Amino acid sequence: MIMKIRTHNNIDEELCGTPLVLEEGYSKVQLLATQKMAVDDTELVHGGFIFGLADYAAMIAINHQNVVLGAADTKFLKPVKVNDVVEAEAKVEPASGKKHKVFVTVKRDDIKVFEGNFTCFVLDKHVLHPS
Numbered sequence: 001m002i003m004k005i006r007t008h009n010n011i012d013e014e015l016c017g018t019p020l021v022l023e024e025g026y027s028k029v030q031l032l033a034t035q036k037m038a039v040d041d042t043e044l045v046h047g048g049f050i051f052g053l054a055d056y057a058a059m060i061a062i063n064h065q066n067v068v069l070g071a072a073d074t075k076f077l078k079p080v081k082v083n084d085v086v087e088a089e090a091k092v093e094p095a096s097g098k099k100h101k102v103f104v105t106v107k108r109d110d111i112k113v114f115e116g117n118f119t120c121f122v123l124d125k126h127v128l129h130p131s
Contacts, residue, residue, distance in 0.1 A: 016056040025092035027061040043082035057088035058102040058118040074116030
């Protein structure tokens with residue numbers, strides 16, 4: 001089931017993933033690693049794309065139009081290669097005011113390739129809105 005996505009509406013799903021599931025406080029996003037993401041001839045995918053997938057999953061799990069990332073404590077556990085399909089699963093912990101903690105895992109099949117704790121903030125207005 002996918003609820004209405006209220007944030008990151010202009011994101012490029014080829015670069016950051018396609019939402020598969022979106023529920024209150026939870027999301028699952030899938031990404032196909034493409035040749036454009038490769039860093040060398042071994043077809044190793046740049047970790048920034050995996051981080052971007054995880055970040056996008058965290059943002060839509062919170063699903064507020066003014067959500068921003070404040071910090072992330074992450075670990076890359078296994079490499080990802082071109083043509084791998086990876087899925088990010090994001091779970092929001094109970095919120096404390098504007099501060100939200102989201103735990104995200106990224107897996108290729110049943111193998112965990114990335115995990116992280118994302119600290120996100122829901123602001124009163126868009127981060128680029130003039131003060």
